[in-house]
Amino acid sequence: MSTLYEATATAWGGRDGRVSSSDDRVDLSLSIPRGMGGDDGPGTNxxxxxxxxxxxxxxxxxxxxxxxxxxxxxxxxxxxxxxxxxxxxxxxxxxxxxxxxxxxxxxxxxxxxxxxxxxxxxxxxxxxxxxxxxxxxxxxxx
Known part of the structure; x- marks a missing residue:
């Protein structure tokens, strides 16, 4: 089967770091939610x-x-x-x-x-x- 589309993202630092897509359309900070033991920082998850x-x-x-x-x-x-x-x-x-x-x-x-x-x-x-x-x-x- 042929691939219609591929997306690639890379994370640095796991749940408390950053994630970015290979085309730079996504570039987000990550934070661990309080319910999972984190500080509930400003980043997404x-x-x-x-x-x-x-x-x-x-x-x-x-x-x-x-x-x-x-x-x-x-x-x-x-x-x-x-x-x-x-x-x-x-x-x-x-x-x-x-x-x-x-x-x-x-x-x-x-x-x-x-x-x-x-x-x-x-x-x-x-x-x-x-x-x-x-x-x-x-x-x-x-």
């Missing part, structure tokens, strides 16, 4: 970066599926929460919650779109079976 990438990827998959089915999801939004679970003794894992808002879309249609997006999103495919995933349809009242 790997979980925030993963959540941002997953949300953008899932939303793109959702929009592509909706476009193919001729469903208007213009005002849709996708949020991804990445949790760190476990500990050093039992192992550290990730857990992902995907929440999508699809205003004006019938609930049954919306759930079908979410299921299809979850089957096609590269992040969902890459983590399936390795990361606990929960996909939720939410309204703006939630």
């Amino acid at each position: 790997p979980e925030q970066l993963f959540a941002a990438g997953y949300a953008a990827c899932f939303h793109s998959a959702l929009k592509a599926i909706a476009r193919a089915q001729k469903v208007d999801v213009t005002d849709s939004a996708v949020s991804v929460t990445v949790g760190v679970t476990g500990g050093l003794s039992q192992g550290i894992d990730l857990a992902v919650t995907i929440e999508a808002q699809l205003p004006g879309v019938d609930e049954q249609v919306a759930r079908g779109l979410l299921d299809a997006a979850h089957q096609t999103c590269p992040y969902s495919r890459a983590t399936r079976g390795n990361v606990r995933q929960d996909v939720r349809l939410v309204s703006d009242e939630d």
